[in-house]
Amino acid sequence: MNSRTAAPGKTRICPHCKATILESAAICPGCQHHLRFDSKAIVERRTQPTFSALRVEGSFRNPQAGTAWEYSVVVSIRNDRGEEIARKVIGVGALGNNESRTVTLSVDVLAPTGSR
Secondary structure (H helix, E strand, O other), rough: OOOOOOOOOOOOOOOOOOOOOOOOOOEEEEEEEEEOHHHHHHHHHHOEEEEEEEHHHHHHOOOOOOOEEEEEEEEEEEEEOOOEEEEEEEEEEEEEEEOOOEEEEEEEEEEEOOOO
């Protein structure tokens, strides 16, 4: 099987969870399913520089007895001119008394093969 080389930033739809993902991905970052078997891509992926450019984690708790809090988790991406290029509601829900949620946001960067 030949390794496919995708243009940087080109996307496709994950057949499992229907998320928009990078065409170069061998594993969906959302549902973690393997998308194809490509031994060359697996070896390249192991040696490819990858780092987390941003990781933020925060928790919130409802301390009020008898009152439910509703919440929405929204992620927005802006370009270098400050223009919003994407906005997604990731999840919504409600917190009862003394319930809490922890939200983690990470931006993982994959360097293209050959850019080292």
